[in-house]
Amino acid sequence: MVRELLAREGIPVMLTGTSDPLGIVSGAQPILLLVAESERERAESLYRAFFQKPFAEEQES
DSSP, X not given: OHHHHXXXXXXXXXXXXXXXTTSOBOSSSOOEEEEOGGGHHHHHHHHHHHXXXXXXXXXXX
């Protein structure tokens, strides 16, 4: 999901590691999402905006 979000926003992304065909992470290697250092701040900002919601907001829903 994170890779798709960043790619849609024009941030080149590379994944390393191993997963099975269904996308379930295997125990072989950790999956790493890599972005260029020049895009790091923007990528982190997008991640926080889409995937991190303060607990108080969750309770109000």
